[in-house]
Amino acid sequence: MRKSKNGRIYTDNMKLAAYLLAKKARFLKIVPSDIKKNIKVFVFEATDMARIERAKFLNGCARVEPNLFMERYRDLRSLIRAEKFAQEAVKGEAR
DSSP: OOOOBTTEEEEOOHHHHHHHHHTTOOEEEEEEEETTTTEEEEEEEOOHHHHHHHHHHHTTOOOOOHHHHHHHHHHHHHHHHHHHHHHHHHHHHHO
16 A cells, blocks of 8 residues: 555555545545556545544454445446546557
8 A cells, every 4th residue: 555645545455445435535536556577556536524534444343334345346347447447448449
């Protein structure tokens, strides 16, 4: 996980990203970090609430409804898949 900078929180931890989404942190975008390893970085707006919730998660004090957490986790997975299909479509058009 990278440190917060430019008013943003960067994380490659999908569970942390799902937790922040469940806590209503503002999601900005997904950035590819390492194309060979297929690692994605999730970018959130670094509000005070998001920083506090990130600290709670990293300290093991995070609490969220399990169904809501899994729903947000599935949302992130579908966003990654949609991004992958969009990239493949662009590559197919370029040929």
